[in-house]
Amino acid sequence: MKRIVSIEDEPALQQALGDFLRGQGYAVVPALDGEAGLAAIKSERPDLVLLDLVLPKKYGLDVLREMRSDPAVAAIPVIVLTNIESGDAIEEATELGAKAYLVKTNYSLDEVLEKVKAVIG
Numbered sequence: 517m518k519r520i521v522s523i524e525d526e527p528a529l530q531q532a533l534g535d536f537l538r539g540q541g542y543a544v545v546p547a548l549d550g551e552a553g554l555a556a557i558k559s560e561r562p563d564l565v566l567l568d569l570v571l572p573k574k575y576g577l578d579v580l581r582e583m584r585s586d587p588a589v590a591a592i593p594v595i596v597l598t599n600i601e602s603g604d605a606i607e608e609a610t611e612l613g614a615k616a617y618l619v620k621t622n623y624s625l626d627e628v629l630e631k632v633k634a635v636i637g
Contacts, residue, residue, distance in 0.1 A: 523553030550574025569598040
């Protein structure tokens with residue numbers, strides 16, 4: 517079973533996304549802030565990270581930067597799932613190797629699932 521660490525600070529969205537992905541056969545480890553998310557990534561070594569950018573304790577791009585600088589987790593694919601539509605954030609996430617950048621308001625759970633399947637099967 518493929519494992520996903522989902523870093524999302526909005527509990528209702530975290531729950532909905534987690535339940536949906538579990539229903540599709542994925543194991544989902546939730547984290548409600550950037551620090552907890554980074555700790556989960558290092559302990560779980562997931563197949564994929566779903567990363568919000570606006571997070572308490574540690575900003576999403578900082579989580580991504582720290583992942584990329586740690587050889588143990590640097591190769592784990594990341595899909596950014598956020599409400600930030602700024603070109604700067606998109607550019608930085610892409611430069612840091614994000615596999616996809618999805619703006620929450622523009623994507624349904626089914627479309628998120630398509631991106632997850634495209635990245636990890």
